[in-house]
Amino acid sequence: MPKIEWGILIVNYLFLGGLSAGIYFIAALATYLQEKDETAYARIARYGAMMAPWPVALGSLLLIFDLGNWWRFYKLFVHFRWQSPMSIGSWLLLLFTALTLVNFWAWLPEERRTALVARLRLPRWLDRDLAGSRRLLAAAGFPLSVGVAIYTGVLLGAVQARPFWNTNLVAQMFLFSALSTGCGVLILALSLNRKRLDATQLRFLYTLDICLITLEFFIVLPYLLHGELSVEAVRNSLALILGGPYTLVFWLLFMGTGLLVPLAIEVWEIAPALGSGAPLHHNRRLAALAAVLVVCGGYLLRYIFVYAGQLSSFSR
Amino acid sequence: MPVSSLDRRRFIQIAGAGAVAATQIGCGRHQIALGQRREIPTTCELCPNKCSVIAVVEDGLIRKLNPNPENPKSRGMLCARGNAGLLQVYDPNRLKRPLIRAGARGEGKWREVSWDEAFDYTAQRLSAVKEKYGPQGVLWSSTEAFAEVFFKNLGMAFGSPNIVRHPTLCLASVNLAYSMTFGTVPSFDLLNANYVIMAGANRFEALITPDTMDLIESTMNRKTRLVCLDPRFTVTASRADEWYPVKPGTDMAFILAMLHVIISEGRHDKEFVANYCQGFEQLAELVKQYTPEWAEKETEIPAADIVRIAREFSDAAPRAVFYAGRRSSTYQNDFQMRRAQAILNAVVGNWDREGGMVPNAKIALGEYMFLPWDDPQAPRVDEMEKNFPLAAKGDGAYLKLRENVLAGSPYPVKAWMILKQDPLNALPEQAKTMRMIEQMDFIAAIDIQMSDTTWYADVVFPESTYLERLDPIEVLSGIWPVVVLRQPVVKPVYDTKPCLDIVQGLARRLGLQQYFDYTIEQWNDAAVKELPLEMPLEYLKKHGVYTPPGGPKYGATLNPEHRFVTKSGKIELYSERLQEAGHDPLPVYQPPLGPPEGRFRLVLGRKAYYTHANSTSNPWLLDFAPENHLSINPAAAASVGVADGDMVEVSSSVGAVRLRARLTQEIRPDCVYMLHGFGKQSPWLKRAYHRGGSDAAILETAWDKVSGNAAMHETFVKIRKV
Amino acid sequence: MHDKRYALVIDSRKCINCKACVVACRAENQVPLGASRDWIGEEHRGTWPRLLAAFQPEQCHHCVNPSCVRVCPTGASYQRDDGVVLIKEEDCIGCRYCMIACPYNARFFREDKGVVEKCTFCAHRVDRGESPACVETCPSKVRVFGNLADPAGKLQQLLATRQFHVMKPQTGNDPQIYYLL
Numbered sequence A: 001m002p003k004i005e006w007g008i009l010i011v012n013y014l015f016l017g018g019l020s021a022g023i024y025f026i027a028a029l030a031t032y033l034q035e036k037d038e039t040a041y042a043r044i045a046r047y048g049a050m051m052a053p054w055p056v057a058l059g060s061l062l063l064i065f066d067l068g069n070w071w072r073f074y075k076l077f078v079h080f081r082w083q084s085p086m087s088i089g090s091w092l093l094l095l096f097t098a099l100t101l102v103n104f105w106a107w108l109p110e111e112r113r114t115a116l117v118a119r120l121r122l123p124r125w126l127d128r129d130l131a132g133s134r135r136l137l138a139a140a141g142f143p144l145s146v147g148v149a150i151y152t153g154v155l156l157g158a159v160q161a162r163p164f165w166n167t168n169l170v171a172q173m174f175l176f177s178a179l180s181t182g183c184g185v186l187i188l189a190l191s192l193n194r195k196r197l198d199a200t201q202l203r204f205l206y207t208l209d210i211c212l213i214t215l216e217f218f219i220v221l222p223y224l225l226h227g228e229l230s231v232e233a234v235r236n237s238l239a240l241i242l243g244g245p246y247t248l249v250f251w252l253l254f255m256g257t258g259l260l261v262p263l264a265i266e267v268w269e270i271a272p273a274l275g276s277g278a279p280l281h282h283n284r285r286l287a288a289l290a291a292v293l294v295v296c297g298g299y300l301l302r303y304i305f306v307y308a309g310q311l312s313s314f315s316r
Numbered sequence B: 001m002p003v004s005s006l007d008r009r010r011f012i013q014i015a016g017a018g019a020v021a022a023t024q025i026g027c028g029r030h031q032i033a034l035g036q037r038r039e040i041p042t043t044c045e046l047c048p049n050k051c052s053v054i055a056v057v058e059d060g061l062i063r064k065l066n067p068n069p070e071n072p073k074s075r076g077m078l079c080a081r082g083n084a085g086l087l088q089v090y091d092p093n094r095l096k097r098p099l100i101r102a103g104a105r106g107e108g109k110w111r112e113v114s115w116d117e118a119f120d121y122t123a124q125r126l127s128a129v130k131e132k133y134g135p136q137g138v139l140w141s142s143t144e145a146f147a148e149v150f151f152k153n154l155g156m157a158f159g160s161p162n163i164v165r166h167p168t169l170c171l172a173s174v175n176l177a178y179s180m181t182f183g184t185v186p187s188f189d190l191l192n193a194n195y196v197i198m199a200g201a202n203r204f205e206a207l208i209t210p211d212t213m214d215l216i217e218s219t220m221n222r223k224t225r226l227v228c229l230d231p232r233f234t235v236t237a238s239r240a241d242e243w244y245p246v247k248p249g250t251d252m253a254f255i256l257a258m259l260h261v262i263i264s265e266g267r268h269d270k271e272f273v274a275n276y277c278q279g280f281e282q283l284a285e286l287v288k289q290y291t292p293e294w295a296e297k298e299t300e301i302p303a304a305d306i307v308r309i310a311r312e313f314s315d316a317a318p319r320a321v322f323y324a325g326r327r328s329s330t331y332q333n334d335f336q337m338r339r340a341q342a343i344l345n346a347v348v349g350n351w352d353r354e355g356g357m358v359p360n361a362k363i364a365l366g367e368y369m370f371l372p373w374d375d376p377q378a379p380r381v382d383e384m385e386k387n388f389p390l391a392a393k394g395d396g397a398y399l400k401l402r403e404n405v406l407a408g409s410p411y412p413v414k415a416w417m418i419l420k421q422d423p424l425n426a427l428p429e430q431a432k433t434m435r436m437i438e439q440m441d442f443i444a445a446i447d448i449q450m451s452d453t454t455w456y457a458d459v460v461f462p463e464s465t466y467l468e469r470l471d472p473i474e475v476l477s478g479i480w481p482v483v484v485l486r487q488p489v490v491k492p493v494y495d496t497k498p499c500l501d502i503v504q505g506l507a508r509r510l511g512l513q514q515y516f517d518y519t520i521e522q523w524n525d526a527a528v529k530e531l532p533l534e535m536p537l538e539y540l541k542k543h544g545v546y547t548p549p550g551g552p553k554y555g556a557t558l559n560p561e562h563r564f565v566t567k568s569g570k571i572e573l574y575s576e577r578l579q580e581a582g583h584d585p586l587p588v589y590q591p592p593l594g595p596p597e598g599r600f601r602l603v604l605g606r607k608a609y610y611t612h613a614n615s616t617s618n619p620w621l622l623d624f625a626p627e628n629h630l631s632i633n634p635a636a637a638a639s640v641g642v643a644d645g646d647m648v649e650v651s652s653s654v655g656a657v658r659l660r661a662r663l664t665q666e667i668r669p670d671c672v673y674m675l676h677g678f679g680k681q682s683p684w685l686k687r688a689y690h691r692g693g694s695d696a697a698i699l700e701t702a703w704d705k706v707s708g709n710a711a712m713h714e715t716f717v718k719i720r721k722v
Numbered sequence C: 001m002h003d004k005r006y007a008l009v010i011d012s013r014k015c016i017n018c019k020a021c022v023v024a025c026r027a028e029n030q031v032p033l034g035a036s037r038d039w040i041g042e043e044h045r046g047t048w049p050r051l052l053a054a055f056q057p058e059q060c061h062h063c064v065n066p067s068c069v070r071v072c073p074t075g076a077s078y079q080r081d082d083g084v085v086l087i088k089e090e091d092c093i094g095c096r097y098c099m100i101a102c103p104y105n106a107r108f109f110r111e112d113k114g115v116v117e118k119c120t121f122c123a124h125r126v127d128r129g130e131s132p133a134c135v136e137t138c139p140s141k142v143r144v145f146g147n148l149a150d151p152a153g154k155l156q157q158l159l160a161t162r163q164f165h166v167m168k169p170q171t172g173n174d175p176q177i178y179y180l181l
C-alpha cells in the first residue's frame, strides 16, 4: 500500500503556484488588450501585478520547507535535468517569480516605489520607472505563467507509476483551473472594491472564467471517460473518486460547489449583458461568493489529485 | 574506558535509529582499535541449531553477522534471529553486572554487586539449604547450551540428584519413542527423500538445520512430495503438495491406518522386516482393526486419501519418511504416537539408506579428565524410577518434578539454580511455577537478560553473550555431523563472565574447586585432540567449523550382524520393555478428548523470527509482530461474538490472559493459536513487557505417561470479548 | 550493451517468509526501524480449508528505465553502468519525488537524514566480490544475484530454463527482478 509522501504543504504549493500563474496570465491579458495606448482593463492589470508575486513566493517557501534537507534546495539550481518535471519546474518558477517581481515594480505607483526604496534602503538604481515595459513584461508572462500552471500538473501527470495521474489531461486541468482561480481572485478583488464596481472589467473576468470553468468540465469528463475505458489499473485508481474515499470531495465539493455553483452565479451575473442592455446584475455578495468558491474549487482539485494520486498504483 | 562519541554514534546506527539510548554504553572494558575490520568465525546461540557465523568486527564493534558457508548443516544461512543476534551485545536493557535482590521478590529492587559478593552470598545461601535439607535440596535446571555441562557438573558435584533439563518440555517423548524402537534417535534425510509426511511439525517456521533447507530444496527443486498434517495452515502447509487439517491429537489414527493399508496389502519391506525387526506379527494383528474408514472418523482425513498416501508412501520407500518432529510436548499419548511413526518408518524399510531415516554419524571429541565426585545419595525428587522408568534419568521430568517440589515430597527442595532457562514461560501453568518460586528459600539465575524468571531471582549472574565468550567445543550431530567453535568476537562490553567462570567462582566458595580445576582452553584442547587435523584449535579458530570430509554415509548398520541398542538387538516393533513397565508394547490408539461446548483447543507453534520466549525484546525481531494475537477462525469467532481486533480474555482452569483476536481462515474452527513469548512481566524486557499475553499462563498441566514430556496441546480455553 | 548488468532472479515459491533477508539488510545497511529496503509481500486467499498463501520478496528492481532517476531534479538518483540504481546522499534534497515516481514503492524517506533511501543491491559488498546480504543469508536461497549480461551466467541459465515474469511491466520501467513461475 503506497503511503502519502506529499502532504498538505505540496497541495498548498501547487495551488499557490497555479494561483500566481493565473493571476499573472489574466493581468497580462488585461494589459495586452490595449485601446488607444491605454490599457483596456487597467484595474485588472494593476491588481494582478500587485498580487501575483506573493502566492508563488509563499508556495516556493512551502516547497523548500517540505524538503528533507531544505538548505540543500540550491542544488535544484546547480543542475538542470530536462527529464525531471521538478527540475524544469524549479527553473520556470525561478524565472516566473523574478518576472512577477519586476512586473510588480513596473506597476507600482511612483511615490510608493520611491518610498519603498528609501525605507528598505534598496540601491538607488532600482527606483526606476518601468511603466514603458509593461507590455513587454506581459508578453513575457504568457509563456512563463502558462508554463508554471501547466508544470504543476505535469509534475503529477508525468509520474507513470500513479495511474490516477498518468494522463496529459491532468496538466490541462491544472492549467485551466489555475487560470480560473486567478480569475476568481481578481473578481474578488474587484468586487470588494467599495468605491465602484467596474462593469466592463467584471464582465471581462466573468466571461473569461465561464470559458475556463466550461473547459474544466470538458477535461474532467474525458478524463473520467478515458480512465474508465483504460487499463484496469487506471479504472481501479478512478475508483478513488468514483466510490472510494475521495468521492464526496470530488463530486460534491469540487464539481458541485467548486465548479457548478460559481458557474451558475457567473452566468446569472452576466445574463443581463446578453439580453437587456444592463451590463450586469451587479450583486457584490454573489460575485464574492462565486470568486471564493472558484478559488476553493481550485484548491480542492489539487488536494484530491495529490492525495488520491499517491494512493493509486499498478497492481502486480 | 569510555567510548568515544564517534563510536557512540556508530553504535546507535548499528542498533537502529533511536533503538538504544546513547548514554547506556559509556562503560565496559572493551577496547577500540580504530579502522580495523576483522572477520571472526563463531557459532550462533539464538536457538538450538547453532549455525556457523562470521562476525564482521569494525573498530571493535560488531558490524554484521554473516553466515559461514563452511558448515554443511547451516549451509550458508543465518535466519532473522541469527542476523539480529548482535543486538544482544548492545541491548541497553541487558544484564550488565551481578545483582542481588534488595526488595521483595519481584519488586524489582536490585543492588549491583561485585562478582565476589555475588559468589560469596550464593555459596552461603546454598550451603545453608544444604545444611538444612541436604544437597538434594538444591535444584539445578538448564536448557541446552554448550557450557551447560559445567553447570550440570557443579550440581552433581554439589551432591544434588536434581538436575532437570529442558527435554521434557520439548522432545523427550519423540526421543524416547525412537530410542525404544531403534536404540537411537535417527535423523531424517529430507534432502534425498522422495516422499515426506510432516505431521505436527512445522519445518518452514520452526527452523531446524539442515532439515528446513533440505526440505525446501527437495520439495521445490527435486519435486519431492510433501504431505502435511496440521490443524493450522502453516507455511509448511502452504508449501505442501497436500495439507490435511487433521483433528488435533488424532495423528496416531492416521499412522495406524497407514500401517493397516501397508500391511494388509503386503506393501511393507518384507526382507527388511525379517532381517531387522521383531514383533511384526503382533503388529499386523493389532493394526487389523485400524481401517482407513475408522481413521477417517477419528482424523477427519478421507479414507481414500489415507489409502492413497499409504500406497504412495510405501511405493516411494525407502526414499520416504514420516518425519519424526521435534517439539513433542503436545498430547498425553505423544510417546505412543511417535512410536507408531517409528514403526511405520521401520516396516517400509527406510532405515540407514539415502532418503530415509539415518542414524546419526559420530565424531568423537576428547574429554578433559577432571576429578570424579561421589554420586548423589538421595534419589531424584521427580522419582523417575517410579514414574518414568524408561525415560532418560539425567534430564528429569520437569512437570512431575514441579508437582513434587510443591508437595515437598518425597523431600523438600528449597533452592533453585537456573541456567539459560525461563521456567515461568517454558512450563505450562505459570501460576504453579510461581508457587514453586515462592516456596524456594533461594534462587539464582544465570542469564543474559532479565527474563521473567530472572526477575524473581535472588541473585542474578550476567553471563557474557555468545559473541563475547569462549564456549566448549561441540559436535553438532546429524547425518553429516560437524565440530563447531564458539569464540569471542569482541571483549565483554560489561562486567559479565562466561558460564565456566561463574561455575568456578561458585565452586571455589563451595569447596568444590578440585572438580573444576581447568581452564576452558584446556577443556577445548582435550576436546579436539582426536580430530584428524594438524593444529585443530588453530583450524577451528580460523574456520569456526570442522567438517569431516566425504559427506553423509549410509548403510553402516545395514548388515544382519548389526545389533541395535535395544533389548532384543533388533528394531522393536513390539517392545517387551514397554510391556514390563506397564505400557502398551504396541501403539494402541487412545482417542483424545475433544473440546467441551463453547471451548477451543489451544495449539502452539513457532514463528521463524522468534525463539521460544526469549527474543521478543529484540527490536529488530519485535518489529515483525509487536504483540501476539489470538488466531481464531471466523466461524468460531462468530460463535463467541468476537470480531477481528477485539480484545478478548482467553481463560482456562488455571489462568486468563488478554490479547487481541485476529480472525484468520488459516486455523481449524475448533482450535485457537497464540504466539509464545509475549505478556512479559519483567519490566527490563521493555519491548515485550505487558504486550499481548503469555500462553504459559493459561496452559494446563498435563504430561505424556511414558516419557513424562509435557502435553501442551491439551488445554481447552474459553474466549470472551472484553 | 554493457558487459555488466546486475539483476536478481527470485524463486518466490521457495520463500518461507522467515524474514532473514529483511534483518540481514537492516544490519548490513543500518536501515532504521520502521522502514525496510526489502520486504516480503504476502498473499493469503481462500476460505478454510481451501487455502493458499504466497510470499514474494520485494525490493528495488534496479529498473533499466528507472522512473526515479528520471524525475530526480538534482541528479542525486542515478544509475551506474552496471545497472545499479543509487542515490548520492549529499545531492538529495529530500523532495521525495522519486518515491512517488517509483511504481514499486521501493524507496523510503529517512527522517533522521532528510534523504531518500532504498536498496543498493549492496553495491559496497558486490564491488568487493561478495553477494548482497539478503541473497547470502537466505535459508532457501530464494534470490539469485548475478550478471545478466553474461550469456553463460547463472541468471541467463535460469531464465532460459524456467518461465518467469516481472512485476508491473506496464510502467515501462523494465524492472530487473525476474520472478520465476
Ligand SMILES: Nc1nc2c(c(=O)[nH]1)N[C@H]1C(S)=C(S)[C@@H](COP(=O)(O)OP(=O)(O)OC[C@H]3O[C@@H](n4cnc5c(=O)[nH]c(N)nc54)[C@H](O)[C@@H]3O)O[C@H]1N2
Pocket: B047, B048, B170, B171, B198, B199, B200, B201, B202, B203, B205, B206, B207, B208, B229, B230, B231, B232, B234, B246, B247, B248, B249, B250, B251, B325, B326, B327, B328, B330, B603, B604, B605, B606, B607, B608, B609, B610, B611, B612, B713
Ligand atoms: N524459528 C524458530 N525455530 C525453532 C525454534 C524457535 O523457537 N523458533 N525452536 C526450536 C525448538 S527448541 C524446537 S523443539 C523446534 C520445534 O519444532 P516443531 O515441532 O516443528 O515446531 P512447532 O512450531 O511446535 O510445531 C508444532 C505444529 O504442530 C501443530 N499441531 C498442533 N497439534 C497438532 C496435532 O494434533 N496434529 C498435528 N499433525 N499437528 C498439530 C501446530 O499447529 C504446529 O504448527 O523448533 C526449533 N526451531
Ligand SMILES: Nc1nc2c(c(=O)[nH]1)N[C@H]1C(S)=C(S)[C@@H](COP(=O)(O)OP(=O)(O)OC[C@H]3O[C@@H](n4cnc5c(=O)[nH]c(N)nc54)[C@H](O)[C@@H]3O)O[C@H]1N2
Pocket: B045, B143, B144, B166, B169, B170, B171, B327, B329, B419, B420, B421, B422, B423, B425, B426, B427, B428, B446, B447, B448, B449, B451, B463, B464, B465, B466, B604, B605, B611, B612, B613, B614, B676, B695, B696, B699, B712
Ligand atoms: N508455552 C510454551 N511453552 C514451551 C514451548 C512452547 O512452544 N510454548 N516450547 C517448549 C520447548 S520446545 C522448549 S525447547 C522450551 C524452551 O524453554 P527455555 O529454554 O526456557 O526457552 P527460552 O525462552 O529460550 O529461554 C531461555 C533463556 O535463556 C536466556 N539466554 C539466551 N541466551 C543465553 C546465553 O547465552 N546465556 C545464558 N546464560 N542465558 C541465555 C534467555 O534470556 C532466556 O531467559 O520451552 C518449552 N515450553
Ligand code: SF4
Pocket: B044, B045, B046, B047, B048, B049, B050, B051, B074, B077, B078, B079, B080, B081, B082, B083, B207, B209
Ligand atoms: S537457526 Fe537462526 S537462531 Fe538458530 S542457530 Fe541458526 S542462525 Fe541462529
Ligand code: SF4
Pocket: C014, C015, C016, C017, C018, C019, C020, C021, C022, C040, C057, C137, C138, C139, C140, C141, C142, C143
Ligand atoms: S530470507 Fe529467503 S526465505 Fe526468508 S523471507 Fe527472505 S527470501 Fe524468503
Ligand code: SF4
Pocket: C059, C060, C061, C062, C063, C066, C067, C068, C069, C085, C101, C102, C103, C104, C105, C106, C107, C118, C173
Ligand atoms: S524500482 Fe523504483 S527505485 Fe528502483 S530503480 Fe525502479 S523506479 Fe527506481
Ligand code: SF4
Pocket: C071, C072, C073, C074, C075, C076, C077, C087, C091, C092, C093, C094, C095, C096, C097, C098, C099, C115, C116
Ligand atoms: S528525494 Fe532526493 S533522490 Fe529523490 S528525487 Fe528528490 S533529490 Fe532526487
Ligand code: SF4
Pocket: C024, C025, C026, C028, C029, C037, C038, C059, C118, C119, C120, C121, C122, C123, C132, C133, C134, C135
Ligand atoms: S541487496 Fe542489499 S540493500 Fe538491497 S535489499 Fe538486499 S541486503 Fe538490502
Ligand SMILES: [Mo]
Pocket: B169, B170, B171, B326, B327
Ligand atoms: Mo524445543
